[in-house]
Amino acid sequence: MKLPNLLKMTAAAIVLSASAAHAEVKFGALYPFSGQLALLGEESARGLEIAVDEINAAGGIQGEKVVLVKGDAVDNNQAIGEARRLISLEKVSAIFGTYSSARSIAASQVAELSGIPYFELGAVADEVTSRGLKYMFRTNPYAKDMGEMVVDMVVEKVAPGLGKQPGDLKIGIIYEDSSYGTSVSKHQADFAKEKGLNIVLSSGYPAATVDMSSLVLQLKQAGADVVLQTSYQNDSVLFLQQANEAGYKPAAVIGGGGGYSMQPTADAVGHDVIENVLDVDFTQFLVNTKATPGLEAFVEAYKEKYGIAPRSGHSLNNYVGAKALMESIGKAEGFEPDTIVEAVKAIDIADGQTAAGYGIKFGENGQNERAAMMGMQWQGGKLVAVYPDAAAVSKLNIAN
């Protein structure tokens, strides 16, 4: 008989600690705060936190203060458990998350069953919004957008830059073999075929690897001019270093987010080595701010709150999505799930009006149809926006 008492007490303790003031609305912040995905999970959550700070500073939502309740989605079972805790114990009105696609898919099924809106701000797998869920909305661009933009960049920039027809380029696609890499690379391959590109190699590998030299040799052997890699940090570093050391210099390397967007990657690889490496990812920070109003303010707020510059664009994109969603909820009356859904469906923000550059308007399946990735390039040790032209702060260099 001890256990249930203990549980009740804990439940009470959690409720007490979280509901000090009245007139507040609670939202769940479900991210992997521990385990392997902790770094970018936390980085993503920071964007949400800043959005909440701004909303609260401006008087809250419908006059009520926003309180974030964190949930740690360290694995799928945990994601479900935490989603349930947030919904039933904390009585949150909606859940924001999740960075990891797998956790998002698992947790949003729970939210759907409970009829609680689930807002995805950062996970990229197709399945997040392809399931026809009623309460699921995703503000960020996803795997398909990424694959499309990578291929567009090859066709529109890389090929002309090299003075070649796109069809003459040899494309090598390599990807870490978890959900992230496989789904992005699948879209890369699909779009590449559509545009008549020549894929000479497509290979997955485990992200937890200590050696990529055989893959580098395979690419070298296949004579790939353009390498598309979708990767986390460790494997991005390994590939760039080992390719460099093997004397393998493809005309262009295009990273698909992950490790390619992070400053420590560039520092680890060496700024000379990573020079001119391309990257397609969420909007990062060195962009033409005319296309991204509010970006500078966000970076300032971030620095103030956390004492360092943002570590990746994940925070920015979470911030943009969360802020737009909360503002729309602020225009509604009440926090009933259906009210929230109605409010959110009404969002119509044009491109170029948010800090991430892309606009927001949800399609039938809850996916933000205006979401778009951005093309970037490492130049002088910095990741600068180079594509599309409207957001570019620098010219896209093709070293040849």
Place this chain on the structure above:
Amino acid sequence: MRKTVTDSTLDTAMTQARPNTLPWKRIGLFTAGMLALLIIPILIGDQFVSHIFVTIFIFAGLSTAWNIVGGYAGQLSLGHAIFYGIGAYAGIILMNLGISPWLGMFVGAAVSMVVAVAISYPCFRLRGPFFSLATIAFLEVFRVLALHFRELTGGATGLMIPLKFGWEWMVFRDRTPGLLIAFGMLMVALGVAWWIRSHRLGFYLVATRERESAAQAAGVSTVRVRLIAVAASAALTAMIGTFHAMYLTFIDPSSVFSLTTSIQIAMFALIGGIGTIFGPLVGALFLVPLSELARGWLGAQALGLHGFVYGVVLVLVVLFMPNGIVGLTGRFFNGKNDEKKAQAAPIAAAARASRPPIGNDILVVDHLDKHFGGLHVTRDVSLTLKEGEILGLIGPNGAGKTTVFNMISGFLKPSSGTVKVRSEDGSMMMPVTPGDFAAIGVGRTFQIVQPFAAMTVEENIMVGAFHRHSDVREAREVARETAHRMGLGHYLDAEARGLTIGGLKRLEVARVMAMKPRILLLDEVMAGINQTDVRRAIDLMLSIRDTGVSIIAIEHVMQAVMSLSDRVIVLSSGQIIAEGKPQDVVRDKQVIEAYLGKDFVHAEA
């Protein structure tokens, strides 16, 4: 000193032992506890509490299933997520084809059993950590294969179920049905675990875990029983995996074929009490809420803090509760077994019938040679044992006596030569494995005692008794009777590890006697038994012989050799140097030489 043991003496002895009725009090307590576990979450009626209980039930169930292999059989599998994953994938793949997971779980269970047997069979040769490492390697292989075969498994992106609700799909909007199913699965797992533990299979598994060779000598087909255990465990694991997949509604290779999950499953059992029926449940009841609380309190504080605390707590728990929670409470409630209370009781004097005449050859050994590399351990050893005869096998240390024993009980393959045993129907057979020898009625003891240390005296003897009696109750009766004959009646409930060396020697004999063998191979059973008991032991042997059992005894206690043996064979440097009546043999020059007069002088005196 001869006294006849009447039936009534035995009866009084029996009543002192544990009563054989069902422990109603325990059953009541258990039922109440389990019902409480089910009712509490339903009463609280909260989603999160329900989730915690479902998680407890699932992991307790998985851990209970694991415990059949990891605990009873002592094979520390860290690859059990393979079966969990097979169940999960089978359920979801079939559901996507429109087949109910209630069917899917049996498909998953069937596939798991096949896989389990296929990967365990070659791995059983591996001991301890090597078995664990092999299971980890298999798990990694399965994970990568699940990533690779995308058409079937959906690859890295995983598989989802369509949200179809209702009992036939095992998916519910309401929380109670999920709770009921998880609870039901746990009960099934506990039921199977209980059944195995309390039947012959469980005794065999534990015996195999404790001493594989002794179990083989007791006629246990050690590979078969472990394969049955693995198959049962895999099937249960897969079925729970199917349900968990339905509960999660989404699976992917890295979360399903995960080493972390495998370790967790084993950990619950370990912390609760490995090898006990309820240990895994207790472990899950303790750890699941604990890690939830840790996460709740520490999770948001700092990156990695709660993982750090969890790791440290784990180390501390292992350090200070190495026998698990059940072990701890068990010790607390039951007190210490009075293992050191007294010396063993005297061996009961044996009743003697008239001796049947010596019959035909029952064991024929022809030209046995055994060499390890260039070293000849035995050379051209030929001997025959006749029905109802006692053959003494003596010789100085290192003469190869035990090697001969190992070859005529299947534990060592002769380099050349044959061993033939006459079976009950009169035909001569050539058994090969220890199991063959046990099946044909050859029982043996080991010179270096091989008790099943973690089992009680009664259970030790029962392992032998199971050879002829598959029913637990019958085996227990036989075991008790045998224990009393061997003077172990007061120690039935003591763990074998607590016995003195003399006690262990008796236990060794008791176990083999409980097998009711036709041929008995005794390897220095008199060593360590006090003088008075040697006399009684001799009587006991004679009384066994009088029931028609043929005996070969390796013995250094010359008093026993002289009074027991009908014939004596002397082995020296791997060769037979003398054979004949005891009195003749001890006068043989060669024998005296071989012994340097040591034991011989003693015997003559």
Place this chain on the structure above:
Amino acid sequence: METFLQVLVSGLMLGALFAIVSVGLTLIFGIVKVVNFAHGEFLMLGMYLVYLFTTKLGIHPLLTSVIVAPLLFVAGVVTQRFIIQPLMSARDDHIQIFATVGLSTALINLALLLFGADIANTPSSGLRTPITFGPVRVLLGQLVILAVSIMLVIGLQAFLKRTQTGRAIRAVAQNRAAAQLMGINVNRIYMLTFGIGAACVGLAASMVAPLYPTSPNIGTYFVLTAFVVVVLGGLGSLTGAFAGAMIIGLIDSFAGFYIGSDVREVVVFGVFLLILILKPSGLFSNRLSLSHVSP
């Protein structure tokens, strides 16, 4: 042909990396007979120490081994004394595995707590310089690893064979009870062995850190491979482990190139399982160490 040579050399270099990481584990696994799941975390710990010493004090990464190896020696001794030794007499020898799993979890999260999940970059200090032999390229740091791992194996071998302590260690490995009877303090030998094993990992760390980005999870990338290597080489045999590491490195490299990077783990573990099942005493079994299969 050029490619073949490069794959071959890459495999050997990878083998050297596995070798230097596995040498310490060979001692611990082979002599103390403990499956130390925290082995990879010792490496991780060592790499963070190297990172700190190079970035904060500006010491050359190779020189940090002078400090890091002794520090890890202490860590090893402490682990043996306070975590493994109390469990040596436990009913169930499995239990040590879980203690080391707990230790591993605690250390990974401690690193996360102290250093964050970001990668930490140890300056390569010239160790990343490519060296060309005809068509084949290797890094200076990789050659250093190869050379040091060979010297380490030879040195430890000599230590075990020639010195009094080394002989005592081998005696304990062969027969614990007999060694005890001969007056050897078994617990001290175990502590020493665990310490030396951990110190080897410290030495490895100072060579691995300049070549590979350090993160809290880096140890987990190595630990399974290290176990594969040790078992392959025959329990407790240093030269066997070295040869095993080379074989795994080559298999990994060739499988990666000729079959595909996505299934090379299957090939490596498949070979491991085959050898474990067909020749359980390892490829280069050390006859003196205890067998790990049922008779």
